[in-house]
Amino acid sequence: MELDKNLNILIVGLGLMGGSYARALTSKGYKVKAIDTNQKSIDFALQNKFIIDGSSEVNTDMVSESDLIIFAVYPHAFIPWIEQYKDYIKKGAIITDVTGVKSCVVYDVQRILGDRAEFVAAHPMAGKETSGVESSDESIFENANYIVVPTDVNTFEAIETIKAIGQTLGFARISSLPPKAHDEMIGFVSQLTHCIAVCLMTCSKSEHLVDYTGDSFRDLTRIARINENMWSELFLLNKEALLKQMKTFMNEMENFYTLLENEDVEAMKDKMRLSTERRELFNKPAKGE
């Protein structure tokens, strides 16, 4: 399914992700407007011609005429926005988001919107170590995953529209997961990995090691450059799932520590063989590539 070129698209929140959505949609021929509290972000996007109109206040006309509204704001700002402006949203509009955790927002937003508009959550698993609209870049979607996170109330048509956004943006893989399963998965593949990278960077002074580090250390700590406001919020919103994943990982490190302490070489080799075998799968092209 292709996204209708005549849709009036509004992006709320013009940071790294909102800006990258705007760039990608504009370059594919869509007309994109944006609302962001920061006038400089709006000006930057207008000057670089990846929005056709923008406002640093919530322009209710802009909201009312939009068929598709994409929220790319911090989770804590999302629900209050919907509560405050829901009556201005066009009847039958489709709403989506880019929030990194889902259970904590999806059900509330759907309840507040009621029958007025349909919210289908989505998680673009793409990013950068820098933030802000100045860093926006549509190439972050290449080779990346886009996950639609529908609930039981969503309609087939709206889900397909949200999948079409992912295709239009240029994601390599589009998939679908319900909110709870999504949050469990994200706790492991994204949040736990960010925790590990941060802890590896904070556990020892490392400044004097810069000249000696090879690819291994750089790879494991690339994501240790982190937007502390966004990630601390996401961690908190997925607290139970993330704590569980951290505990599982820490127990495994303890196991490995004991094996080394006891010089149990065969058991260490077994772990390494399992690790190699599992990692091998990730080198094969994923489905849909």
Place this chain on the structure above:
Amino acid sequence: MELDKNLNILIVGLGLMGGSYARALTSKGYKVKAIDTNQKSIDFALQNKFIIDGSSEVNTDMVSESDLIIFAVYPHAFIPWIEQYKDYIKKGAIITDVTGVKSCVVYDVQRILGDRAEFVAAHPMAGKETSGVESSDESIFENANYIVVPTDVNTFEAIETIKAIGQTLGFARISSLPPKAHDEMIGFVSQLTHCIAVCLMTCSKSEHLVDYTGDSFRDLTRIARINENMWSELFLLNKEALLKQMKTFMNEMENFYTLLENEDVEAMKDKMRLSTERRELFNKPAKGE
């Protein structure tokens, strides 16, 4: 200093690293011979013309005529080899190695060789997730670190010769560290990172996550494809330093776990800010680049 083109160079152990040394030295115009227990490895190197002669047995003539011998064997095989064949080594020859840990081999090898030949240890911090001479590839040295690990008995001239090898091989950065400091550093930047990658892969079943993983998870687990024989040996040989680094990291993960459990957002942000600030340094070009 440039390595003398007329040196007779012998590589003992023709796997991934020995093969990559042979390829790089041959392509720079040096004459390289090799000894490896596996005749197939010798044949492969002869067919691909990156050695001029080779033997699957220890050819004592080949040993006696060599001015420079590079050991690229497993640590457990290195010292017994020196003990068995030291009397065939040319007087005044220079010996080096590629072993990933140093304190456990350097002093023994220097003691066994006595005045006959000079051993200067070196650690090429380069590699691949696959092993064997068939995987050898001189491009692994580009952008990588080469560390000379001299002891108090080494001479200026021999140290400079070993540095010249690193330059000839095409390493981006050549540095120098004494054995103990080298092993501490390696415990952190290389061995701890491999432990983490393995534990991340073994702590949970992950096969069903292949379609959802983004760059973060792939980056953190790239080195989880691991040669279990080599790495379990290296871990054991650097046991005390590695256990200490693992403990420091695990304590930091415990700290972070407690912060999240207590919803101490400000302290989590502090950790993330420190992490970002430290990681920033690693994006700047290192000295010598």
